[in-house]
Amino acid sequence: MATTRWKVVMIADAMDDDFTPLAPVLGMLSEAGALPELWNDGPEGLRRLMAEKADLVVVDLDTPSLCGMDAQMRIAQVASKVPVILMARRLGIERRMWALEAGAGGIVTKPVDGRTLFRFIDKLLKTQ
Numbered sequence: 001m002a003t004t005r006w007k008v009v010m011i012a013d014a015m016d017d018d019f020t021p022l023a024p025v026l027g028m029l030s031e032a033g034a035l036p037e038l039w040n041d042g043p044e045g046l047r048r049l050m051a052e053k054a055d056l057v058v059v060d061l062d063t064p065s066l067c068g069m070d071a072q073m074r075i076a077q078v079a080s081k082v083p084v085i086l087m088a089r090r091l092g093i094e095r096r097m098w099a100l101e102a103g104a105g106g107i108v109t110k111p112v113d114g115r116t117l118f119r120f121i122d123k124l125l126k127t128q
Helices: 023-032 042-049 069-079 093-101 114-126
Strands: 007-011 035-039 056-060 084-088 106-109
Touching: 007 023, 007 042, 023 035, 023 114, 035 042, 042 056, 042 069, 056 114, 069 084, 069 093, 084 114, 106 114
Parallel strands: 007 035, 007 056, 056 084, 084 106
Antiparallel strands: none
């Protein structure tokens, strides 16, 4: 039986092409069977998702360009088309409420293990 290969887009800051902090997560997602892509421009990544196909999106809320109401509205637009998991270092009550209002299918705190994230993605997509 063939394994489903989901396209998982991660939108996160990667300053000056430094993907070092995200490389282990992307690698583990790939090893677990996902087809991960990293887009390092927050607003552009959210716009791009309106035109390109993805099975799931992981949005890093610690990306400086993704703060505020505009990001919330864009994430809500994306979440109406594709499941979204939000990720952040700190998730206080305000951020959790913001995530729910934005239509997030899940919320994870960093650092997150790629295999754990893949199991969460697998469960979320199988219930869609």
